[in-house]
Amino acid sequence: MTTGTIVAYEVTYTDGSPIYHSIAEFRLQDGTVTRGRSVIASSPPAGRVGAAATVYYNPANPAEIDIDTNRTPVINCCAAAVAVVIVALALLCGLLLLIAGLFSP
Known part of the structure; x- marks a missing residue:
């Protein structure tokens, strides 16, 4: 194990979609x-x-x-975005229930 730098990609295709092999330079x-x-x-x-x-x-x-490129920050970013959407939906549902309660007999 060592630290290196990604210098290029080798692109191949599977079922018409590109997939990438990273090329790294290292010591x-x-x-x-x-x-x-x-x-x-x-x-x-x-x-x-x-x-x-x-x-x-x-x-x-x-x-x-x-x-290993430590992709964790991307995963954390996606998880945070999902959490924000869930909270926003919950707040919207609560607001709708509150409005519906104001107009019910």
Whole structure:
């Protein structure tokens, strides 16, 4: 495991949809700088070009890598957006019930 930088993507297509293998540049334990291609493809791509990433590489074949780009902030952002929508709907329902109660006998 080491820290590297995403430098490019290799795009392939599955059923007409693009999937991306990230290409990262990183330093081996002996100090050699090399590049590797993620063995797992994703859509959208894992990370952005220029972003730092944790690189897990196969010591026997450093060109085979897995990348951890710490996508958690995106997931947290989506969860926060869903929470805001739920709260807004709850407030709207409460307001509608209050208005309906004002006009009932």
